[in-house]
Amino acid sequence: ALTAGIVGLPNVGKSTLFNAITKAGAESANYPFCTIDPNVGIVEVPDHRLDKLTELVQPKKTVPTTFEFTDIAGIVKGASKGEGLGNKFLSHIRQVDAICQVVRCFADDNITHVSGKVDPIADIETINLELILADLESVEKRIVRVQKLAKQKDKEALIEHDILVKLKDAFENEKPARAVEFTDEQMKIVKGLHLLTTKPVLYVANVGEDEIAEPDNNEYVQQVREFAEKDNAEVIVVCAKIEEEIAELDEEEKAMFLDELGIEESGLDQLIRAAYSLLGLATYFTAGVQEVRAWTFRRGMKAPECAGIIHTDFERGFIRAETVSYDDLVAGGNMNAAKEAGKVRLEGKEYIVKDGDVIHFRFNV
Numbered sequence: 001a002l003t004a005g006i007v008g009l010p011n012v013g014k015s016t017l018f019n020a021i022t023k024a025g026a027e028s029a030n031y032p033f034c035t036i037d038p039n040v041g042i043v044e045v046p047d048h049r050l051d052k053l054t055e056l057v058q059p060k061k062t063v064p065t066t067f068e069f070t071d072i073a074g075i076v077k078g079a080s081k082g083e084g085l086g087n088k089f090l091s092h093i094r095q096v097d098a099i100c101q102v103v104r105c106f107a108d109d110n111i112t113h114v115s116g117k118v119d120p121i122a123d124i125e126t127i128n129l130e131l132i133l134a135d136l137e138s139v140e141k142r143i144v145r146v147q148k149l150a151k152q153k154d155k156e157a158l159i160e161h162d163i164l165v166k167l168k169d170a171f172e173n174e175k176p177a178r179a180v181e182f183t184d185e186q187m188k189i190v191k192g193l194h195l196l197t198t199k200p201v202l203y204v205a206n207v208g209e210d211e212i213a214e215p216d217n218n219e220y221v222q223q224v225r226e227f228a229e230k231d232n233a234e235v236i237v238v239c240a241k242i243e244e245e246i247a248e249l250d251e252e253e254k255a256m257f258l259d260e261l262g263i264e265e266s267g268l269d270q271l272i273r274a275a276y277s278l279l280g281l282a283t284y285f286t287a288g289v290q291e292v293r294a295w296t297f298r299r300g301m302k303a304p305e306c307a308g309i310i311h312t313d314f315e316r317g318f319i320r321a322e323t324v325s326y327d328d329l330v331a332g333g334n335m336n337a338a339k340e341a342g343k344v345r346l347e348g349k350e351y352i353v354k355d356g357d358v359i360h361f362r363f364n365v
């Protein structure tokens with residue numbers, strides 16, 4: 001499964017946030033056969049559509065889909081030079097598919113800040129620079145290898161060489177690989193380099209308990225937003241400490257608490273949805289009387305592949321996907337009404353599944 005890594009400098013609230021994630025965690029009863037890595041937190045993906053479908057279909061049970069976060073401890077300034085847990089840290093980042101960077105935006109004199117004062121932009125730049133320097137080193141090494149091949153007029157080596165030089169130039173100007181423009185063809189080669197700064201990023205602004213209702217009064221949050229806009233990245237505001245408390249509540253208590261705080265959705269729920277979509281993930285539903293269930297797929301997947309997420313037999317014997325969009329189903333009120341309104345389509349092998357599709361797969365056994 002795709003996973004998002006939680007990173008950040010020491011004392012910004014990573015462990016607190018990760019605690020909230022594991023406490024909120026999806027029931028481990030759903031994973032009877034796996035041992036879960038202690039650095040991985042599995043959460044349910046909040047989706048109001050699933051509640052609505054449950055209301056319409058009244059199934060015996062409802063199963064949300066899940067998402068994984070990985071806790072990546074140990075970045076400090078100098079990580080790319082092996083400081084602290086430097087190399088280990090970088091190899092852990094290499095294994096995740098997206099980066100959620102926690103940034104300290106809360107002022108609390110009792111909690112030491114590694115560089116002496118709260119300065120979210122300096123913190124972000126410190127981390128981003130470490131990742132860029134690590135990538136610079138990989139690219140420089142690769143250039144030496146490719147240059148030898150390029151001398152022998154190896155055509156592919158020449159193409160790669162140009163890409164590497166372009167990347168090196170960006171890194172030397174402290175720009176991440178994701179800011180460099182490439183054609184689709186070039187992008188395939190770039191992906192093969194397994195760089196750190198090609199991974200999509202979102203920033204998690206960790207604010208104080210008293211600021212969560214009006215986070216934009218916090219000047220640090222403003223700064224992070226401005227920075228993120230230049231980086232084409234999203235910002236999610238959380239108060240990690242409050243999230244830790246929320247994670248212990250049941251649904252009803254949670255709703256009351258959020259209401260008291262004056263917020264509609266918990267920061268963690270927002271983070272889960274943002275990370276999910278950052279990774280290019282989307283949800284389709286199956287809605288039978290036995291079970292209403294949400295399934296995660298990658299955007300762009302075709303119907304048979306999506307069927308295979310449920311069971312390999314579904315993919316192998318795929319015939320058709322009886323499909324209705326969530327909106328059309330809700331508008332109709334039930335499956336029969338949607339059918340009568342002509343909203344239920346019989347889609348074939350080439351159909352690209354959309355977020356919110358409610359699907360009944362037909363297959364040969």
Ligand code: GDP
Pocket residue numbers: 008009010011012013014015016017106107108111206207208209238239240241242
């Ligand atoms: P990490 O080193 O990034 O994992 O940071 P921790 O999660 O251990 O947090 C460092 C300290 O900051 C702990 O004492 C936390 O209780 C505190 N802390 C974390 N989040 C918040 C917050 O939102 N508000 C306040 N006031 N303190 C926080």
